[in-house]
Amino acid sequence: LRSYGGDYAHYTARKHDERKAAEALLELRKRERRQQHEVLREQRERQAHRQSRAQRDARTANQAPILLGGMKNRSEHSAGRLQMQQAERRAALDARVDAAAVDVEREAAIAMLPPVLDDPGPQRVANLVAAGLPWVAPPWHTLDLTVQRGQRIGVSGRNGSGKSTLLRLLAGTVAPCSGRVDVSARTALLDQSLSALPAHDSALSWLQRAHPGEDQGSLRTRLALLGLDAGRSLRPLHALSGGERLKAALAALLYAEHPPQLLLLDEPGNHLDLPSLAALEHMLNQYPGTLIVVSHDPDLLDALHLTHRLDAGDHGWVLHAR
Template identity: 55%
Template sequence: MTRSHMTMTYLTLDGVTCVLPDGRTLFSDLSESFDDRHTGLVGGNGVGKSVLARILAGRQEPVRGRCVRAASVHYLAQRVADDPDESVATLAGAGDMIAALERIEAGSTDQCDFDAVGDRWTVREQLRDALDAEGLAHVDARGPTHALSGGEAMRVALLGARLHAADYLILDEPSNHLDHEGRLALMQWLRGWQGGLLVVSHDRQLLGPMERIVELSSRGLRSYGGDYAFYEQVRREERQAAERALDARKTERKRGEQALREQQERQAQRQARGQRDASRANQAPILLGGRKSRSEGSAGKLKRQQEITRDTLSQRVAEAARQVESEAPLSVLAPNATHVARRRVALLERVELPFVRGAAGTADLVLMGGQRVGVVGSNGSGKSTLLQVLAGRVAPRGGHVDVPVPVAWLDQRLSTLDACRPVIDHMREANPAAAEDALRLRLALLGLDADKVAVPAAQLSGGERLKAALALALVADPPPQLLLLDEPGNHLDLASLEALETMLQQYEGSLVVVSHDEIFLDRLRLTDRLSPTPAGWRMTPW
């Protein structure tokens, strides 16, 4: 559907600065306008995208500067069901209106209740119809959100965004917890949205149709006047240009140092020639002393000039190197798994999966060395339970399980991390024989510096915790020959996601990965697709 552009500015940032409670500046002096173009906000984990989204939505005030809103804004937070006792209606943004309506029906004449309802006298019926249309007919609008799955909670919150009569939508990671069908439905709805839109996301499929990409980094806020493919192209060209500039600066320094050496050699030759001439000439000692002083002074001046030139050349190289570092993607070191092509790494025989109903509740599966399997299917179909059984974390209700190789398992809740312990302690425990420097290098390559690895895991952001759990899974001794990953892309920023893709492409062991991210799965060089069907679990070529 083609959207009609009004070229209207909805939100304006004017010198906005945010300082964290510990005194650190998260971002400063941000100025940008957001109009009717559908815009994707991207950036590394921890740079402040969610904070900026809250400031734009009026949910948080900046320390300095201001945000001017010329339209009504509906905001959807990343964690949509933080309060488990919150009602479904409240999650959908209709709780206050329905409560006010019920008070009016009970006899209230309070003007505040009438203001809350406005002209939405049929809000209960609208919410009920919307839940039914969304395939959530079983959901009680008055019930608590803790009865919902993560995917259902996100769908209810998105439903509220549809019902809200706002001019501008701000959605923070709206595709989190949605299955493939849910993501497609979200994208279709957003394509038809005629108002302003800002989507904070790492979901490349969701970002693809955006009309503009804005990137938040330590250098500020930068707008790219095109879709996500254009953004990727520009960033790739900038990275290549930064690398070329670094090579040029290194060559410049090499030539400069060579010129300085030649200059120094010529100066030394002149000094030696002058000393020879002076020794042969019949000159008074005072004249000889004066000539020597002038020569030494000239040599000292030349040395100082050369030191300044060397410093300047080195500074140029250092600046170019910093630019390359800022453009370079993160790295993930793959474990050294032994690749045995036909060795069996897992066997499930008539295994009855707990908590799973229907045909998908029973699984027969054989996994061989080097086999790379993508597990796909709707939420609640048993994908995570299947991985837990393979990992030995959950006992089956029946059947035979045999996994004779070392396994690394990464679940959605990151349960391998103790929230009270520092990441580096987890790493030492997983591989006691590894050198401390090697363990810290793995974490640093994931963007976790010395300060981050020394604090309890609970103090890390969601993306940082996922990186730590990934590093923990990959550093184990003996190295894993079977990797089990349950939605590993959740909460990872784009650079980290690309690094993970590169690592998994290089990994030679067996891989089973659950994901709803089709772009991510397509880049992993998978061999097979495993999905639940009415006839049970089915393996087909990828």
């Protein structure tokens, strides 16, 4: 582990400098290896030239056969010793390059492709009238909310204010304790615990279930673009990391045969590394449907080009246009 004092801007600047220094050192080691390979090549050529000249001299010299044989053996021994020394030198040069390469962090490219909606859905996506949120205390226990097609709503507020419960109401996994909740669009919820994922299925089989008409090669490619290679895409989902499970869950939602017209995300940035988080932001900005995102990460919400913010404030729920 390495500790970086300072804020996130300081960390990113330090990481950038370290990466550039590591890349420069790697290029230096590669250049040194190329130069040394040239030196070694010249040594081999000089050795071969000396051997050739010695053989010509031996053929013309008036020497006893035993002396000529000794000269030949010494020449071959010298050539063998040079070959062994050069092999050791090349191995040492390769080791220096490998050691420098270890310090160069390779960030795998992550790509999340936006879904294609065959039907954008109704103009009024959802309507909540005095909807009572189960298990939520005042002043957040009831809510009036109308969601129109194409809106992008970021939900924020303190813990216990009912943000996750609101998403579950919209998804239909819990019923309101009072009032009315009407949702007219095809809806999908990705909760924090990824409860929809079957533990013993693989990412590939789960995606095949979501899109049975797609060929396996295309599905494998989509998973690979998410960083789930052939090995990871076939492992049981419970054996994957939190970030890998989140990617599998996202793939099953976004690459389904009929993608959701209303996408509900509860803390989608949890478990993701920085390249994956950047890919998620890019994909969500291309998502053509209606989006409601719960997140404590203000940078993520700011990056999603929201149309509205729904805040659980001191006096209850307040919807603000952005």
